Amino acid sequence: MTPPLPSSKIALPPPPPSLLAGAALFLDFDGTLVPIVDNPDDVAADADLLRVLHALRAGLDGRLAIVSGRSVATLRAMGLGDFILAGTHGLEFAEPGAAVEAPHRLAAIDSIEAAFNAFAARRPGMLVERKSISVGLHYRGAPRFADDAEALAMALAAENGLMVQRGKMLFEVRPGGADKGSAVRRLMQRAPFAGVAPVFFGDDVTDEEGFDAAAELGGHGVLVGPARETAARFSLEQVDAVRHYLGEEAARLVR
DSSP: OOOOOBOSSSSOOOTTTTTTTTOEEEEEOOOBBBBOOOOOOGOOOOOOHHHHHHHHHHHHHOOOEOOOOOOOHHHIIITTTTTTEGGGGGGGETTTOOOHHHHOOOOOHHHHHHHHHHHHHHHHHHEEOOOOOOEEEEEETTTHHHHHHHHHHHHHHHTOOEEEETTEEEEEEESSSOOOHHHHHHHTTTTTTSSSSSEEOOOOOHEEEEEHHHHTTEEEEEEEESSSBBBBBBSSHHHHHHHHHHHHHHHHOOO
């Protein structure tokens, strides 16, 4: 088993052609396949993206999964129901058309959601995102309240034995016990993923566990966005570059 690569802040090369040949492909969604927007409800998988994903899945003999902080229900509503999905940072799993494997939503999450809503109502620009088994507090529209939002999320999580998942201008309170790395490891233990090298594309700090897992299992991480401390081996500068690369790889795989 290959150990994880040391984190690096240096500029990374782009992923080479044919990196995906014979691999298992794991893709974050927001900030990787679609741009991050102020309102997370304004995102959907467009027809061009779905065409590329279907081609990649066919070329990889089914070895493609979306690994996201979004809930499985939301990913399906955005048009991704035809794919294997790992949602809420590895707490949820679903095969196409199958029931979702997930823990029950805790009553504490409902209470925290109510507290987040009360907090956001007094601070214009704050946004509460309800998820199946977690709840997020977005401050992209009100960055001046970031410290207050963090303090609230941390206090509520501590009171209820939960964890705070930090994202891009987001504090999410959720149960622990899983992350994107554990999602990759779990999927790599079963068909059709088992026995090949994983490649994980992601943009956020929440994707670092995915990069680590890919490296441990003999594969690679691909960071989307500007250079930062990361365990990824390769990088692409933006969503458009990811979609171009994946489109080229899809064409190569299905020749």
